[in-house]
Amino acid sequence: xxxxxxxxxxxxxxxxxxxxxxxxxxxxxxxxxxxxxxxxxxxxxxxxxxxxxxxxxxxxxxxxxxxxxxxxxxxxxxxxxxxxxxxxxxxxxxxxxxxxxxxxxxxxxxxxxxxxxxxxxxxxxxxxxxxxxxxxxxxxxxxxxxxxxxxxxxxxxxxxxxxxxxxxxxxxxxxxxxxxxxxxxxxxxxxxxxxxxxxxxxxxxxxxxxxxxxxxxxxxxxxxxxxxxxxxxxxxxxxxxxxxxxxxxxxxxxxxxxxxxxxxxxxxxxxxxxxxxxxxxxxxxxxxxxxxxxxxxxxxxxxxxxxxxxxxxxxxxxxxxxxxxxxxxxxxxxxx
Ligand code: MG
Numbered sequence: 539x540x541x542x543x544x545x546x547x548x549x550x551x552x553x554x555x556x557x558x559x560x561x562x563x564x565x566x567x568x569x570x571x572x573x574x575x576x577x578x579x580x581x582x583x584x585x586x587x588x589x590x591x592x593x594x595x596x597x598x599x600x601x602x603x604x605x606x607x608x609x610x611x612x613x614x615x616x617x618x619x620x621x622x623x624x625x626x627x628x629x630x631x632x633x634x635x636x637x638x639x640x641x642x643x644x645x646x647x648x649x650x651x652x653x654x655x656x657x658x659x660x661x662x663x664x665x666x667x668x669x670x671x672x673x674x675x676x677x678x679x680x681x682x683x684x685x686x687x688x689x690x691x692x693x694x695x696x697x698x699x700x701x702x703x704x705x706x707x708x709x710x711x712x713x714x715x716x717x718x719x720x721x722x723x724x725x726x727x728x729x730x731x732x733x734x735x736x737x738x739x740x741x742x743x744x745x746x747x748x749x750x751x752x753x754x755x756x757x758x759x760x761x762x763x764x765x766x767x768x769x770x771x772x773x774x775x776x777x778x779x780x781x782x783x784x785x786x787x788x789x790x791x792x793x794x795x796x797x798x799x800x801x802x803x804x805x806x807x808x809x810x811x812x813x814x815x816x817x818x819x820x821x822x823x824x825x826x827x828x829x830x831x832x833x834x835x836x837x838x839x840x841x842x843x844x845x846x847x848x849x850x851x852x853x854x855x856x857x858x859x860x861x862x863x864x865x866x867x868x869x870x871x872x873x874x
Pocket of ligand 1: 713715739764765784813
């Protein structure tokens with residue numbers, strides 16, 4: 539089985555900052571091609587992965603891929619039993635296998651799953667942390683995106699929201715990326731209600747489920763877990779502590795596990811958001827095929843970069859428009 543990996547440096551339109559990290563100006567992703575199918579990993583150091591660990595993991599898993607690749611369920615089970623963790627690497631493989639199968643059958647991924655492409659939601663567009671005036675300027679520049687997701691987790695959170703509200707009346711999602719303690723979170727969220735905030739992502743530390751529960755019980759705004767939930771097996775413990783979960787392919791290990799998470803979340807009455815890292819249109823489009831099943835989409839990673847190697851999912855007034863090509867359905871752009 540011929541497996542080809544390629545590392546790409548994605549250049550960011552604006553330096554990007556969240557509460558626990560310094561500003562980034564570029565992000566590395568790694569693509570994998572397996573028997574004509576392509577996938578991408580956008581590894582996060584927070585989850586212990588880099589493009590180098592992904593390349594090593596894919597090498598280690600090559601022997602598992604010497605089998606009937608149509609049997610994605612079996613292949614991914616075998617992969618899970620062969621190598622612990624490394625979910626960004628596993629996600630790239632899972633994506634490539636789905637792309638390959640869609641191409642083989644001549645259908646887009648959403649059709650493989652029997653999904654209605656008209657039911658895609660609008661995606662939010664992320665404003666990274668910065669001076670309040672700079673964040674307001676970025677919000678103005680994002681005029682074509684109807685929903686904003688605002689990174690918070692600073693002593694100036696209220697000032698930032700006030701400045702944004704003076705600038706725009708769009709719906710706002712807030713993501714604290716674990717920055718607050720539970721009491722601080724409740725205090726801030728109480729003040730946020732006047733700013734039309736529609737949801738709060740990961741207010742507190744990932745493992746503090748009691749803290750999350752306290753926040754949820756004292757919040758009028760839905761609380762969505764992100765860093766607290768990686769895979770389907772994490773969901774039952776969160777029931778009662780949050781209103782919903784943010785699913786990301788690089789956290790869970792691919793489309794198959796993302797679907798499993800959606801079924802488990804719905805069985806527990808939870809809301810579903812699908813999110814992303816800074817990724818190219820390859821990874822974003824793969825995730826977009828699942829969006830007819832979600833309540834919220836935050837699939838803007840490809841909008842934040844200036845040298846996207848692929849074209850795929852498009853936006854119509856923020857609504858995700860899935861490509862009607864076989865597999866993931868991306869086309870390679872000329873070298874940029
Ligand atoms: Mg988040």
